[in-house]
């Protein structure tokens with residue numbers, strides 16, 4: 001995950017220098033894909049950085065080094081804020097209403 | 107394999123914005139669809155090529171365009187089987203304004219769909235829970251419900267090409283989807299609108315929409331079912347409906363078509379201006395011995411009795427539209 005995080009960082013640096021080849025103002029998919037790629041890199045970084053911070057396994061977020069769920073410390077939302085071009089990861093408490101969280105066992 | 111894509115290009119911002127074909131040669135895998143080929147061109151040769159697509163699995167309806175002259179989903183059309191001497195021609199859809207290259211403006215399409223009020227219009231108090239429809243009653247709607255709104259049928263509609271007022275195949279198939287729905291109770295209004303100019307009678311039955319529809323909706327067949335529903339509902343006759351009636355009457359009576367009477371009865375016996383206008387054609391045909399003997403001079407075919415028997419049997423055959431007919435019938439009772 002750390003390697004992926006580095007790779008995303010590198011891609012973001014390359015992306016910053018990426019030109020848009022087509023300059024048209026009508027149905028310019030070259031421009032649309034360029035913008036989308038930037039958002040995809042942001043989303044990828046968010047996933048990666050949040051995964052690194054969250055030291056447990058929960059649902060689709062699975063870490064081989066920490067396969068256990070940890071409600072004590074991680075029954076929290078992860079937040080990501082774009083700051084100086086990088087994701088700053090934080091957490092927020094979870095409001096539990098009707099459904100009590102429980103382990104997913106099959 | 108090496109393939110050539112002849113793509114019709116149009117750039118409204120170009121110095122000379124005339125649409126013309128541009129040739130792209132690419133190396134294509136054998137499994138490529140036409141869309142795969144276009145995407146390869148866009149990614150590796152010319153990023154300015156405008157192509158609209160999304161799912162790449164023939165379900166979103168974004169990628170309709172003309173491949174070798176006929177509308178198709180580019181993502182459902184194999185490149186290898188579309189080649190003629192190693193080349194395929196790709197153009198934007200017809201009947202709609204081209205925005206850029208292969209991208210067309212969908213406003214004509216959606217305008218027509220909107221015009222048929224494509225939503226359920228039940229009457230009476232709202233049920234406590236959902237509106238119930240039996241399985242059987244919905245079976246005849248499976249085909250029109252398969253429409254993914256790609257616009258292929260509208261692109262190749264030969265009537266829309268000459269008359270933009272026509273509702274067109276997609277919208278009429280959509281109209282049928284509600285006329286045929288047991289929960290919808292706006293049939294009387296729907297059918298009387300569809301009986302007007304631009305509606306169900308304007309189709310020339312060219313079959314193009316049936317052929318190009320990637321989802322088997324067979325819009326023309328739905329239009330024919332609408333015509334049947336209109337006639338069963340007893341709405342005012344039109345040139346189209348009189349044509350159908352006259353055709354059937356003539357064949358039932360004599361075993362073949364009385365073409366002269368067909369023309370007279372379709373326009374209406376009392377449509378003097380129209381009949382007068384066509385008189386010169388009739389006289390010229392008569393002089394050259396090409397006017398079929400009509401009316402009382404129209405002879406019965408040998409074996410006409412057998413044809414008559416077929417008609418009698420058909421009258422008692424259950425109609426595919428029985429459910430619709432009884433529904434629209436009750437709306438008029």
Ligand code: FES
Pocket residue numbers: 158159160161162163164165166167168169170179180181182
């Ligand atoms: S890309 Fe969705 S139908 Fe072709």
